[in-house]
Amino acid sequence: MKPLEEARSEVLSSVGLLGVEQVPIWQASGRVLTSDIVAPENVPPFANSAMDGFAVRGTDVSASGSVLEVIGDLPAGTSSDLEVGPGQAIKIMTGAPMPPGADTVARVEDTSSEGSKVTISTAVEPGTSVRPAGGDVSQGQVVFSAGTRLTPMHVGVLATIGVAQPEVFKRPRVAFMSTGDELTPPEAESLQPGAIRDSNRPMLLALLEDAGVDPVDLGIIPDDPDVLREALTRAAEADAVVSTGGVSMGDYDVTKHVLQGDAQVDFWQVAIQPAKPFAYGRIGDAIFFGLPGNPVSVLVSFEQFARPSLLKMQGAHAILRPQLVASAGETLDTDPKKTVFVRVVVEGLEEGSPTVAKSGGQASNVLSAAAAADGFAIVPRGTATIEQGEPVTVEMFKWPESREWIDGR
Numbered sequence: 001m002k003p004l005e006e007a008r009s010e011v012l013s014s015v016g017l018l019g020v021e022q023v024p025i026w027q028a029s030g031r032v033l034t035s036d037i038v039a040p041e042n043v044p045p046f047a048n049s050a051m052d053g054f055a056v057r058g059t060d061v062s063a064s065g066s067v068l069e070v071i072g073d074l075p076a077g078t079s080s081d082l083e084v085g086p087g088q089a090i091k092i093m094t095g096a097p098m099p100p101g102a103d104t105v106a107r108v109e110d111t112s113s114e115g116s117k118v119t120i121s122t123a124v125e126p127g128t129s130v131r132p133a134g135g136d137v138s139q140g141q142v143v144f145s146a147g148t149r150l151t152p153m154h155v156g157v158l159a160t161i162g163v164a165q166p167e168v169f170k171r172p173r174v175a176f177m178s179t180g181d182e183l184t185p186p187e188a189e190s191l192q193p194g195a196i197r198d199s200n201r202p203m204l205l206a207l208l209e210d211a212g213v214d215p216v217d218l219g220i221i222p223d224d225p226d227v228l229r230e231a232l233t234r235a236a237e238a239d240a241v242v243s244t245g246g247v248s249m250g251d252y253d254v255t256k257h258v259l260q261g262d263a264q265v266d267f268w269q270v271a272i273q274p275a276k277p278f279a280y281g282r283i284g285d286a287i288f289f290g291l292p293g294n295p296v297s298v299l300v301s302f303e304q305f306a307r308p309s310l311l312k313m314q315g316a317h318a319i320l321r322p323q324l325v326a327s328a329g330e331t332l333d334t335d336p337k338k339t340v341f342v343r344v345v346v347e348g349l350e351e352g353s354p355t356v357a358k359s360g361g362q363a364s365n366v367l368s369a370a371a372a373a374d375g376f377a378i379v380p381r382g383t384a385t386i387e388q389g390e391p392v393t394v395e396m397f398k399w400p401e402s403r404e405w406i407d408g409r
């Protein structure tokens with residue numbers, strides 16, 4: 001059996017980038033930057049008011065009760081060359097540029113106006129309520145580095161600096177299929193004897209979308225070598241192919257029968273549980289991930305091999321899920337010959353003392369326990385037991401949904 005780390009390094013070292021393109025920021029969330037982004041301009045572009053109030057000279061308002069002459073009005077989106085002299089003020093709105101001479105804003109709440117006079121009722125520190133030019137991003141600064149996978153917040157920042165068409169890596173097209181004569185589409189009204197619903201394919205589509213790729217659904221492929229061959233030929237036009245089922249030891253493991261002996265595809269036994277059988281290689285130019293059939297094995301195998309590879313193909317620097325260390329809320333007894341992925345719920349994160357407990361049955365067909373889980377507690381190869389209270393590493397695939405909104409509280 002291949003240790004997980006060895007298998008993953010082998011997979012990742014064979015995965016390359018696809019090329020680059022420019023995309024409008026409107027479509028850039030989830031895409032990966034090809035190079036550092038250097039700010040071409042300051043944000044904010046000019047010093048401006050953080051409050052509705054009066055732009056003044058700080059020296060005029062160092063004591064409470066100063067009375068100033070109002071010489072103008074500055075709404076946001078306007079600018080003025082009118083200078084604020086000693087004893088003077090300009091009425092200013094949030095976001096309007098600071099007029100020359102003024103270095104401080106007195107909030108409207110701290111003032112009272114009468115005719116052209118304004119009384120500043122409290123003392124105001126010089127510089128108060130002014131947002132300096134470049135205070136958020138300064139021109140010439142590296143805002144984001146190459147390999148950053150853009151979030152909605154990154155997209156917003158790119159907009160602020162006028163980078164409207166960032167260069168990003170291309171997204172891989174990923175063909176995916178379920179194999180198995182027993183599989184029935186989830187939409188079917190009823191099941192024939194011996195049939196089950198195809199849960200892998202909808203889950204895979206969601207996993208692929210979450211990994212930022214362009215998925216191509218090839219449907220359910222029966223355990224028929226000719227049909228599978230034909231499907232694989234179509235699949236090879238994509239950049240990557242993900243199949244489920246048919247890679248273990250059974251008589252009807254057609255994926256294995258069709259691809260075994262193919263110089264480009266290897267059949268591995270990875271020292272992990274679940275998801276020991278795994279096929280990896282190339283079909284034509286496409287990278288091929290032959291995942292097992294059981295849905296939880298599909299999840300584990302996708303998360304450990306396919307997801308990091310697909311993120312690497314898109315140029316992302318961060319390709320692995322975040323981990324945290326938690327205390328085992330119960331004894332975890334596992335097979336010491338394998339790295340075991342225990343589906344767990346994480347509790348006590350808010351209190352800073354996370355503990356984990358199994359989210360349900362751990363058999364590789366029990367998908368409901370994976371849906372209930374926040375992550376995988378990883379019991380490393382060589383460890384048989386993690387006792388209750390001992391630390392365990394948890395790979396988080398989602399944040400626990402533990403904060404409920406209770407109306408009226």
Ligand code: AMP
Pocket residue numbers: 178179180182183196197198199200201244245246247248250253292293294295
């Ligand atoms: P296999 O590796 O093809 O023998 O499949 C292993 C187990 O996973 C069998 O019990 C299959 O019925 C089940 N399985 C395979 N593909 C799917 C799928 N797409 N959805 C749900 N279960 C599946």
Ligand code: MG
Pocket residue numbers: 179180181245246252253293
């Ligand atoms: Mg099968």
